[in-house]
Amino acid sequence: MGHEFEIRTEAELPASPDQVWQAIATGPGIDSWFMGRTEVEPGEGGAVRTVFGGYAPEQPVTAWEPERRLAYGSVPAPDGRFAAYEFLIEGRAGGSTVLRMVTSGFLPGDDWADEYEAMTRGTALFFHTLVACLTHFPGRTAVPVTVFGPPVTNWARTWAAVRQGLGLEDSVTEGDRVRFSPDGGAPVKGVVYFANEDTLGVRTTDALYRFLKGFRGPLIAAHHYFSTVDTQEAERAWLAWLERHDGREQRT
CATH class of the missing domain: 3.30.530.20 (START domain)
Structure with a gap:
C-alpha cells in the first residue's frame, strides 16, 4: 500500500x-x-x-x-x-x-x-x-566520525548499557549532565541536547556526540568534532566503546 x-x-x-x-x-x-x-x-x-x-x-x-x-x-x-x-x-x-x-x-x-x-x-x-x-559552533565546521557497532539483539539492554556508559539515569531529558571516557581517551564532560526513543545527542565544548538506533541494524555512533582529530583512532576507540556497551552480559 x-x-x-x-x-x-x-x-x-x-x-x-x-x-x-x-x-x-x-x-x-x-x-x-x-x-x-x-x-x-x-x-x-x-x-x-x-x-x-x-x-x-x-x-x-x-x-x-x-x-x-x-x-x-x-x-x-x-x-x-x-x-x-x-x-x-x-x-x-x-x-x-x-x-x-x-x-x-x-x-x-x-x-x-x-x-x-x-x-x-x-x-x-x-x-x-x-x-x-x-x-x-556558528561559522565553524566539524570532522565527522561514523561507526557501526555490532548487531543488536535486545535494544532495551543496549540502550540501558549506553546510558550507563554515559553516566545517565534510565530517564533521559535535555540538559542532563554526561560524563564518559572513549576507549583510550581522557574523560569527557557534556550535556544532553536531544533524546528520544531511538536517538541520543550529547554536546561538549568541542564536539557533538550522537547515538542512533539503526533501522533493522546496529547501534550507530555518529559524532562531529569541532577540533583536530585522528579519525582512524577515533573510529577505533568508538568501535571498542560500542562493543563494550552492546547490552550483552558483562565480560571480564
Whole structure:
C-alpha cells in the first residue's frame, strides 16, 4: 500500500542567513550535523552526494536560492520510494534566522509504519544537531566520525548499557549532565541536547556526540568534532566503546 509523508520542523537560530546557508548547502557544513561525508555540487541541476556505511545516495538539487531556499531529493525508485528535503531561510532583525525544514516522500509496502517512525525520530535528531551546531559552533565546521557497532539483539539492554556508559539515569531529558571516557581517551564532560526513543545527542565544548538506533541494524555512533582529530583512532576507540556497551552480559 505505501504511505506518503511530510515532516516539518522549525527553529529560530542565533546565526546569520549566510551561516545557515553554509551549514545546509556545503559539504563541510552538512558534515557537521548529518552522517558520513557529503559533497555538494552547487546550483539547480547540481547534486548532494553522501556516503556512510554502504549507503551512497546522489540527490539532484531542485531549488538553489542562496540564503533563501534549498531543495534536493532522491529520484523515485521503481516501487515509488523517494525522499526530498527543503530548507527555507528567513532572516530576522537583530541577526537571528528562522530555518524551516520539510522532509517528504513515499515509503512503499504494507510495513511502512515502522520505517516512518524510525525516520521521524532520526530526522528529529538531525535537525536538533543542526540547531546545536549553529547555536554553539556558528561559522565553524566539524570532522565527522561514523561507526557501526555490532548487531543488536535486545535494544532495551543496549540502550540501558549506553546510558550507563554515559553516566545517565534510565530517564533521559535535555540538559542532563554526561560524563564518559572513549576507549583510550581522557574523560569527557557534556550535556544532553536531544533524546528520544531511538536517538541520543550529547554536546561538549568541542564536539557533538550522537547515538542512533539503526533501522533493522546496529547501534550507530555518529559524532562531529569541532577540533583536530585522528579519525582512524577515533573510529577505533568508538568501535571498542560500542562493543563494550552492546547490552550483552558483562565480560571480564
